[in-house]
Amino acid sequence: MHNSWKAIRILLLSASAVIMANAQTNSPGPDTIVFLNGDKLAGHFLRSNGATVTFKSDALGDLTIDWSKVKELETSAKVAVIRKGVKLRKKEVPSDVPQGTLAMQDQKLQVTPAPGAPAQSIPIPDSAVVLDQGEFQKALSGKPGFFSDWKGTITLGATVVQATQDNRTFNGAVNLVRAEPAENWLNPSYRTLFNFSESYGELTQPATATIKTSIFHAAVEQDQYFSHDVFAFGQADFDHNYSQGLYLQQTYSGGIGWTAVNTSKQELDLKASMSYIRQEFVSVANETPPTMDLIGSVFGEHYNRKLPRGVVLDQSLTATPAWNNSSAYSAAFSTLLTMPVYKHLSGSTGVIDTFLNNPTPGFKKNSFLFTLGLTYALQ
Secondary structure, eight states, X not given: OHHHHHHHHHHHHHHHHHHHHHHHHHSOOOEEEEETTSOEEEEEEEEEXXXXXXXXXXXXXXXXXXXXXXXXXXXXXXXXXXXXXXXXXXXXXXXXXXXXXXXXETTEEEEESSTTSOOEEEEGGGEEEEEEHHHHHHHHHOXXXXXXXXXXXXXXXXXXXXXXXXXXXXXXXXXXXXXXXXXXXXXXXEEEEEEEEEEEEEEEETTEEEEEEEEEEEEEEEEEESSSSEEEEEEEEEEEEGGGTEEEEEEEEEEEEEEEEEOSSEEEEEEEEEEEEEEXXXXXXXXXXXXXXXXXXXXXXXXXXXXXXXXXXXXXXXEEOBSSOTTOOEEEEEEEEEEEEEXXXXXXXXXXXXXXXXXXXXXXXXXEEEXXXXXXXXX
């Protein structure tokens, strides 16, 4: 009996050794990039576009390399290649997206769908995105949760003066956007935006009334795309500007938008809507605060551009005429420039200019705000 158990143990150990040897023999080795000067780099292919390839080196970490500097790429990775100009839809079964193992020679991607099958050749400049096959299929069929894919910035700034006059000014902003699907090679479906900005200050001096400044803006918007550049939207805006005697302005809008420009470096949206506007003003001399109910429109544009060295420009302009009261119109302009400091942190400088044609008597029509702050990018 003892000899039988010993024989079984030897047989099991031998089988395990054979399986491990076969696994080591069949396991793919590291991917390799061969540069034009003959240097080689071992690691793992991650993704690429028509200009660069992202490669993870065990020694150097993630690297972004110009395709023009690469002579050959040898990899066992299975990928999907999306050509330039191709826009897919969720759940769509792609027939014109090459999938399979990847190699590169002579500035051409070679995609082999199955062992022994002929490879499909695609010039690198014709490719928009090359990504892992699993990521590609997940993007087509996956359904993200509500808390996924949010992008945006959080900005904080402050000014403190301690002297005969004490001045405290605080400003902050939160700008969030969630566009689905997040991949730019898929046709957009919907987009959610949330924006909030606040500036509050107090100037105090002995035997003098305190002077307050309070300006805030909050907005939430939901977009639903009909095509890759036309969308319907619903939006709610809330504004308070003590400097103009405006206690609260509520604006509820529905309309049509057009993404006129959408590239990797810049985006321009144009929007027009019909709106219900309710204005409530600050009480003056113990009088009942006046209110106005308006039917109007909001015409706006939003422009975002990535500048050299990581600088980002974000700018918007809106004009709001009221159709039932020609004198009750308003406009707003804002721009924010962020400059990278360290990783997700950036320095920011911005301008917010608002115009209200019908302020409470004694208040100016125009309000200008200049801000400096520190911005944290969520992604």
